[in-house]
Amino acid sequence: MGELRKNTTSTGTIQKKPALFSLIFFGNMFFWHWEAMLISYLATRTISLPFKDITDLMINTQYRIILAPGTSYVDDFRTSTDPIWQAAWTDRVQPYLEEFVGYQVLDPRFTDKIVNEELTAWYDIYIGAM
Numbered sequence: 241m242g243e244l245r246k247n248t249t250s251t252g253t254i255q256k257k258p259a260l261f262s263l264i265f266f267g268n269m270f271f272w273h274w275e276a277m278l279i280s281y282l283a284t285r286t287i288s289l290p291f292k293d294i295t296d297l298m299i300n301t302q303y304r305i306i307l308a309p310g311t312s313y314v315d316d317f318r319t320s321t322d323p324i325w326q327a328a329w330t331d332r333v334q335p336y337l338e339e340f341v342g343y344q345v346l347d348p349r350f351t352d353k354i355v356n357e358e359l360t361a362w363y364d365i366y367i368g369a370m
Contacts (some may be wrong), residue, residue, distance in 0.1 A: 297331045297361060298328050302363070303360060305363050306353075308340065309338070
């Protein structure tokens, strides 16, 4: 009688090799992408602003609001029906409005005033400020 030999090229081991290599490859790719995302996230700086809108500015800070006199921004505050915007007009805009008559946005006196006075916020639209 002949000996029974184990077949070394069974179909079970041949089918398992691509699945194992795929698992290792995609597992490594997933790990490397996650690690790169984590490092990128931790390496970026996040700027924490003192306020995000007029309501937050009025409730949580003592900033005064600078507007260019004679613009529609003055009317935004003066004619607003929102009580917070009305309080901003009477407390933080109107008392300081005459200080900035004749200033242009790129005037060095204007920019120096904003830089040197810590509790000053300039109200303007983003596109107009560029």
